[in-house]
Amino acid sequence: MSFCLVKRVFLMLTAGLICHASWAQATKYPIIPYPTTLVEKEGQFTITVKTNLSLAKNAASFVNEANQLKAIIKNATGITLSSQKSKGGSGILFQQDPGINNPEGYRLAITPELVTITAKTPTGMFRATQTLRQLLPVKAISSQSVTIPAVEIKDEPMYTWRGMHLDVSRHFFSVEYLKKYIDLLALYKMNKLHLHLTDDQGWRIEIKKYPKLTEQGAWRTFNNQDSTCMKRAKDNPDFEIDTKHIVQKDGKTMYGGFYTQQQMKDIIAFAAARHIEIIPEIDMPGHMMAAIKAYPYLSCSGNTGWGKDFSTPICPCNEATYQFAQDVYTEIIDLFPSEYIHLGADEVEKTSWAQADVCKELMQKEGIKNVNELQSYFVHRMEKFFHSKGKKLIGWDEILEGGINPSAIVMYWRSWVPQAPIKAAKNGNQVIMTPGTPLYFDSPPDKNSIYNVYHFQVVPKGLTDIEGKAIIGAQANIWTEYIPSEKRADYMFMPRMTALSEVLWTHKDLYESYQSRLIQHYDRLETMGVHYRIPDLTGFTGENVFTDQAVLTVQKPLQELSIRYTTDGTLPQVTSPVLPSSLTIKTPSTIKVAAFTQSGSRGDIYTLSYKQETYAEPASVANPVQGLQCTYYPEYFLNTIQIKTKNAAGTSVVKTVVVPQEATAGSFGLTYRGYLNIPETGVYSFYLTCDDGGILRIAGREVVNNDGQHSAIEKSGQVALKKGLQPIEIDFIEGGGGYALKLQYSLGNEAPKDIPASWLVQPQNK
Missing domain, CATH: 2.60.120.1560 (Jelly Rolls)
Structure with a gap:
């Protein structure tokens, strides 16, 4: 254990934040999500240049996972595992057991002599390699050998849908960042990536039959969301818009970008190798302004713009709309091997439908009573098309409003409509829980965010045990209106995602243990180049008062952080003065404080205002x-x-x-x-x-x-x-x-x- 980690844990122990027993096991086995069962064993396994990795005769299907584990050990330690058993060397053995019930389940047995990993499927084997990855040291002390603790683990996930979402429409993200994002999902055993590829602000995937979707729809002049980010960037450089996605086009400064189909195939293959399924979302009939601007005939009036609440949608009453939708989804289905296609179908501005003659005619012809049923008409037609292609439809929970088939999968997000997932489950629909509170990770995190995510109840109250089986899991969503950079995206979801991973995989309240284990992951995230949210500084409030004098004593959550401050209104920099262990304040003042990691990454900036007050006199109230x-x-x-x-x-x-x-x-x-x-x-x-x-x-x-x-x-x-x-x-x-x-x-x-x-x-x- 590193000296920095010793100091860090000692600080947590003396602060009473963790108990000695919890710390001891968390230090030895800092695994997130925590395994289903873990039995401590004596001793440790030593990896050296003589260590070999071999596959049992029945384990030929695990070659990809074996090569990945070799790469993990090489990156972590510098040691290249041999495929041949050498004299005096130790061994890692992959073997298959068809009797393991869960396709993602595995067994891991580490003794001083041998590491044995057993799984039924390549997916289970890969999940096991990520457990080993977390047991390896973050930084190898020696290139000659490293040790991992002896242990016996039996592990499998509680939920089949353990997802993360990323909106690449509002702000765009590079291929390289998507791979980094996927690798983090893999490390913490998440298995679904919901990729929101289109919206009003940008169309991000090449569609060969409709080239203007990316020629025009992938680019925009700066909008009000961009201007808000620019304003915030004055105090926080994480809000600076990534210049990689800014171009000069037709004499205008344009923001945007898109993935070619070849680039997306590369991303899909990268995710598949890590056993992560990418679910594409082409959001319709609403949120289609980028497409309608390129192809105006898609709206009922031929115009686009904003209605009372949302943008003008495509028209569900013209056959040309369905031809467009089926053409687009045909290319998407050919591209993405996922069994799911996300239709979106949320936040639809239906007023244009109610006013359109073509919709009035269709509604009369089909016996459709209102515009909610008209949306259901669209959803039913698209679901029928998806089924013809062997795909399952997912939609946001608004698809319930006009009635849906039990075969559709409902993604519940509107936390103010708590009956929606219950209604869907009782209707026979499978449900994925993504409520805004606490699973919208675009909401700014605070000191309570991790606790709230960790204690999220996946199955809502009001369902029987049988009905509860309709809840297949959950995911967190990252909408990027105000997330214009990769650093800001990292900050918004890490380390919150680690809490969600444990909720969905382990499904036990091990919060104290989780906090202890999480402490040891910050060094790993730092090494991986993740701009994670540094844990909160404490010991003060935002607005502070004193009667005579005040003493500022900041409590650091991680010992190796340096706390720097300014008193002149400027932002703390890595060159700013280090805050003393206690700072006495005797006059009204404003102090800005921030924590910095050893690499110079800055955490949240705290603006502490101090003013002098006299004690307020009490009031006189008779018989309160x-x-x-x-x-x-x-x-x-x-x-x-x-x-x-x-x-x-x-x-x-x-x-x-x-x-x-x-x-x-x-x-x-x-x-x-x-x-x-x-x-x-x-x-x-x-x-x-x-x-x-x-x-x-x-x-x-x-x-x-x-x-x-x-x-x-x-x-x-x-x-x-x-x-x-x-x-x-x-x-x-x-x-x-x-x-x-x-x-x-x-x-x-x-x-x-x-x-x-x-x-x-x-x-x-x-």
Whole structure:
């Protein structure tokens, strides 16, 4: 074990974040996802230049996996395994066992004399090689020999669909990056890559029959998403748009790119060698602006643009549309060997269909009652075509709205429609779980993200054990409107994906052990060139206050990180001063802090504001009663300030800071009013998690500003309070798509915890 790792683990142990038993096993077997069963054994196996790798007589089908393991060991250690048994040498043996039930299952037995890997299929054998890959040292200390611990493992996955998604339409990614992405999926035993190849912002796959799809549809001038990224890049270079995908075309600066069919064949072969299935998505009938601009006849009116909510879709009432769709999918089906084709069929702006005469005629002819059924008509026709080609259709959960066949596979994403996966399962459809919370990895991560992913419940409540078998797995999605670079993509999904891999493969709550094992993967990710999200720095809040002075003591999650800071408003750089172990603040100031890895990669930048306050005097309230007044505004708000402009629909009393049952509208605002019964004088920290936005005020002072439309993120602040009743105000907005609201507090160096119900009071109504 490296000296850096010793220091890192010692820090975690002394902080009480892991127990000694958990650390000991995690250090010896840092495997993610954790195997189904693992039995520790004494001793270790030594790999040397004399070690040979051989295949049993019944294991000839494992040649590809044997060669890959040789490459893994060569890259990790510099040692080239022999295919011939040498005198005095050790051995690695591949053998087949048809009796292993799961096609991805394997057995791994490591003794001081021999490594035996047993599998039924090449897929199972490959999964075993990735376990060995994680047991190898990240960096070889010696090129003469390396050791791996003795162990006996029996392993197989819980779920058959363990997926990751990548949107290459909004922002484009190189062939090289896709291979890097696939290799990371393989390392953590994921087995599906859902590739979102087309959308309004770009068409990314060559279709030979329709060349304008890439000649025109693959390129765009900078849009509002690009401009947002450019603005954010001023504070974070990860948001810089990759110049590899910017060209000068017809006198204009254009962004884009596409994969030729030959390039895609190369990517597919790379993934197949790692037993990862690539599922292509050509999103239709909506999200087709890039195609309609190239071929205007595809829309009902011959025009394209934006409707009330989404872009104008292709027309499901013209036969030319079906000819186009079948031509496109024929080339896609010929290209991708996957048994699945993803149709998309989400977020369709159906108003143009309701207005089109050709659709009115078709609906009357076919007995179609509404535009939702019209979408189902399109989906049914495409599914019939897919079946004729031997493929299965996948669609986003909107395909349920007008009725679907049980043979279609539903990908559930709308977390605000919790009945959708239950409805699909009861209809006989297989379901893949991809709810926005917590599996949209384009949502900015915070300190709670890994915990939330790890504790995701794959099978929703409301299904019987038999119905639950319809849930075949889950995947995380990465939509790239605001992910313009490969570094930003790395940051968004690593290490979150490691938590998902364990949820789907191991399906046991081993979170403490997982945290211990994850610590040891950061060096591996660093060596692989992954721009992962550095774990959160702690010991402060975003908005800090002091009465006399404050002391900033940053707690590092990884010992080898260097913490650097600035006080002049500039961003911390690798050349900025190192933050001392404790920094005393006596005057109002703003400090920017960031962690840097040994390679110079920078983590999140924390802007810490310090202001001086006196302790707020308590209020005098006669005979207070428990609870806060919660007022409900069923309207759409961009921010909490707008709540004041609307009339309330009702008021209720809540005993904790929760969204009341009365708040049933898709979008709404809430205000909470009352008092906090503060038990002792001090500087209190408060942590407000909102989806979408919220503001916390205590004693008339703004403590946390987490306002605006955004996904669930936590922001924090401090306030100096005297013992007694202190007025509290919380304003909260929900813009649609599922809400989150949580308020916690801490005093001194204690960990954040929920506010006791006994603290929340209000004046007694007369």
